[in-house]
Amino acid sequence: MNLKIPYGKTYGLLGPNGAGKTTTVRMLNAIISPTAGTAEVVGFNIITQSKQVKINCGFLPESPGLYQKLTAKEFLEFVGELYYLPKDVISSRIEELLEIFELEGRENDLLEGYSRGMKQKVCLCAALIQDPKIIFLDEPTSNLDPAAARMVKDLISELAKKADKTIFICTHLLDAAEELCDLIGIIDKGELKVEGTPKEIIDSVGAKDLEDAYLKIMGVTKIEDLLAWREDVPDNLEKENQKKKKKK
Amino acid sequence: MSLWKTIAKNELKLRTNKFRNHRVLFFIILYSFLILWAFLLAPILFDLFMPTLVETIPEINSAVALIIEYVLMAVFLSIFIYPLNSIYRKTEIGFKEIILASPATAGDIFIGEFIGRLPIFLGGILVFTPIIIGLLNPVFNLNVIQSIVIYGCISGLIIFAALLGSIVAAWLEHKIAKSERARDLGKILLFLLSIVMVAIIYTLQFLFSFLLNNPQLRNWLIFYPSLWFSNIFLYLIEPALLSRYILNIWSSLALVIIIPLVTLLIAYKKADSFFTVEGGIEKISSVIERENKFYKLIRKSTGHKWEGLIITQTKEFLRRRESIMKIVYLGGWFIVWKLYFCWFKRSYLAV
Secondary structure, X not given: OOOOOOOOOEEEEEOOOOOOHHHHHHHHOOOOOOOOOOOEEOOEEOOOOHHHHHHHEEEEOOOOOOOOOOEHHHHHHHHHHHOOOOHHHHHHHHHHHHHHOOOOOOOOOXXXXXXXXXXXXXXXXXXXXXXXXXXXXXXXXXXXXXXXXXXXXXXXXXXXXXXOOEEEEEEOOHHHHHHHOOEEEEEEOOEEEEEEOHHHHHHHXXXXXXXXXXXHHOOOOOOOOOOOHHHHOOOHHHHHHHHHHHHO | OOHHHHHHHHHXXXXXXXXXXXXXXXXXXXXXXXXXXXXXXXXXXXXXXXXXXXXXXXXXXXXXXXXXXXXXXXXXXXHHHHHXXXXXXXXXXXXXXXXXXXXOOHHHHHHHHHHHOHHHHHHHHHHHHHHHHHHHHHHHOOOHHXXXXXXXXXXXXXXHHHHHHHHHHXXXXXXXXOOXXXXXXXXXXXXXXXXXXXXXXXXXXXXXXXXXXXXXHHHHHOOOHHHHHHHHHHHHHOHXXXXXXXXXXXXXXXXXXXXXXXHXXXXXXXXXXXXXXHHHOOOOOOOOOOOOHHHHHHHHHOOHHHHHHHHHHHHHHHOOHHHHHHHHHHHHHHHHHHHHHHHHHHHHHOX
């Protein structure tokens, strides 16, 4: 797989479950080591300069675990300290992020009392606290209800427009990718199948939208009669009744 | 600040979250009480009855070594098991991923979390050691140096047991992320360790005289860390007590200093191998292509109405190694009792 992502763009890595999206994003964040090959993120090698890579990247995991018994403020302070930020910088950054993500007034609540959408907001704050140059978002809208998903999508869109950051999104939600991404790569079993802008990808296979293009690229054919299996199954209830009649 | 210190501070915050507004006050009150217990209440309490007990049961002098060894064995094992119990209650991959995405290494997380728990272990040390000293003092009239060495030994024992338990728990968690089968195997390990714990207690209870008359048997257990610590205890109260053991005071001292330090260093350096999120990637799956004869027999022997339910429950039970272990344990327990009953019948009822 070869990827080259220009600075300031929003890149979407699409693919089915188990395609290797999370593994790719974990490797690019230097959380795990690649078994072969290498990569450079913000100019730093992910194997030999993993610390610099981590300092320059923000990461939102697919199922982020939050310490339920910490407040949002305590959690963000902890994450800020992990990035060697001075205390005054951490405080001002937390204030700014809480304001942007509309969490003011709730910063001293324990995280156990937050809704999923609010927890996702806190995780996004954690991913942004060190003001990274590139943000990796692994399935940012999975497990969220439509309203919370809409809010997260809007936040990402705002970030891309106003914050001048490179955003790397892993998702299998095609509508989100089409809406948010400047560039898209489709991955399957660790192999990059196609790459380009959403329009280029749609046009390349003569599809009507990204979902149609994705299905064509992945070779998914539509099953004409999904309920055909019913005709092959014998009517068990009828058989039982016949047996009972015979016994009588 | 080193990142392990940040993680340790956070761990301590989490452990004391109920006292979030008065953390300092909480620690002042807790440790004041524990120090009061250690240096005033416990000595008074044990002085009330121990001298009389020693006079009433003079044989207690000869049994002290055995009791110390077994008590420390049980303490070591129970503290070793403690971190293992928590691994099935929470999935921490999410926390780890956020922390590992920062410049913190797996070693920082492991050591930080472990050190963050030390104040809690310190509480345990201050509760437990005065009991041991209170029990020994009337028999051996311990001086200050001896008391300090006993504190040191118990602190070392508790911290080392907790360190080993944390390493095994982290490794199991790493394996658990790989598959359901690993989770199953982890439960077996917990179950086996609990059985060993019970066995230690029963061995002391039923084979007391035998163990007392054959102290050299303990040489078979020289790999068990609590015995290195108990050797120092024994040497301190009566050097002759070590004469029948393979490990002398110097080898015991070397082991209690070198092994925990080396373990800590290796855990810090090699934490990547047992403390990562990589486990979640490889899934080990079992393939069962067709139902075996046993299940077919169950299907035939149960009526149509209950067949599905019984088969589902039986498969769910028997495909867990943990359940097989329980069956083996019950079988073993039955055999032991049968043998004990036969021996009892032959020895006593025949007379």
